Amino acid sequence: MKTVKIHFILVCLSVFVLFSCNEKKEQKIEQTVNVEPEMVLDLVDLQTKNKLGKDTVVTVINDPVYHKTKKYRAVSALLLVKNEIDLSKIDIKNTKIIFECIDGYKPEMPLELFLKAKPFLAFKDVDAPKGTNWEKIVKNGNEMDANPFYLVYTSISTDNQEYKWPYNLIKIHLEPLNKSIKELFPSNNKKVEVGYNLFQKQCITCHAINGIGGTMGPELNYPKSVTEYWKEKELVDYIVDPASFRNKVKMPTLGITKQESQEIVDYLKYMSEHRKVNSN
Ligand code: HEC
Incomplete structure (x- = not known):
């Protein structure tokens, strides 16, 4: 009788232990999902709330937009990101930073690179004519300015293509590095991978597929594919x-060459069979 009782208790105990282990596992899975960052810093809103931080004057030698040495009033973009986002909760190596500009242009780079540099958020051009905040930028015969923010670096050579210098900047997003890869990678057709890579490199800053990408140019897949x-x-x-x-x-x-363009079109044809919307 006694051994039966002990057995019963042991079985109960092990069932309890099993369940509690499972519970822990589930909690763990949930946690890693929660940590996936989908964060947005609305820079204009932060400015209105006086939360951009202390400003300073920075000098940029050979500025890539104005093509000369420039001085700006700016705040540290690094401190701003660190103040607004708890980076200890983020898997930095697998996160990218996306810059959203007024016209829908959305360049991006690995967050790790951004954190390694000395990025500054310029909000006023020291050399601007009286009564204005910026000297005009002339591009393809059009005049514009860098308002409201222009991201510059004092420690990065302007030839370094890995670093982005967006102007008319309004928002900063952090996203998992693999988000667009997961959604837009041609996982069941190896032949169109070349086109996929070209699209990621040359087109996604301006065009979205299934709602992922820039909005300066039109979406190319949803609801109808350009193909x-x-x-x-x-x-x-x-x-x-x-x-x-x-x-x-x-x-x-x-x-890009005609051959490369054909590769991109083949990829776009493939994506026309993998259509859906992602809110972005
Ligand atoms: C700097 C931004 C930019 C980049 C980079 C860019 N595009 Fe565009 N694209 C545009 C804009 C803006 C339009 C709208 C038409 C215009 O230029 O007036 C457009 C139009 C198009 C159209 C015509 C869409 C339609 O419905 O008529 C296609 C197709 C297209 N782009 C494909 C591409 C591909 C493929 C790439 C990469 C190789 C690319 N674009 C790179 C900005 C861009």
Whole structure:
């Protein structure tokens, strides 16, 4: 009788231990999901609330936008990000920083690179003509300025293509590095991987697929894919040389070859069969 009782107690105990272990495991899984950052810093809002931090004057030698040495009033973008976001909760190696600009341009780079540099958020150009905040930028014959923010570095060579210098900057987003990879990678067709890589490198800053990417140019896949309403040959030629199709075209000539353009179109055709919306 006694041994039966002991057995019963042992069984109960082990069941209890099993359950509590499972509980812990589940909690752990939930935690790592929660830590995935999807964070946004609204810079204009932070400025209104006086939360940008202390300002200083920085000198940028050979500024890549103005093509000369410039001085700006700026705050430390590094301190700002550190103040607003608890970086100890973030898997820095697997996170990217995305810069959202007024016109929908969305360049991005690994967060790790950003944290290694001395990034500054410039809000006023010291050399601006009286009564204005910025000297004009002239690009393709159009005049514009860098308002409200321009991201600059004092420790990075302007030839370093890995670093982005967005102006008209309004928001900073942190996202898992693999988000667009997971959603847009052609996982069941190896042949279109070349086109996928080209798209990630050359196009996604301005164009979204399934809602992921920039909004300066039109979304290319949802609800209709460009491959459905453009003739394929024309589409390939357009991507190589947009100005040969449209007067005053906003899309730049990127210097890609016809062959590369065909690879991109093949990828776009593949994505037309993998359509869905992601809110972004
Ligand atoms: C700097 C931003 C920018 C980049 C980079 C860019 N585009 Fe564009 N693209 C635009 C804009 C803006 C338009 C809208 C048409 C215009 O230029 O007036 C456009 C138009 C298009 C169109 C026509 C869409 C339609 O519905 O008529 C296609 C297709 C296209 N782009 C493909 C690409 C591909 C592929 C790449 C990469 C190789 C790319 N673009 C890179 C900005 C960009």
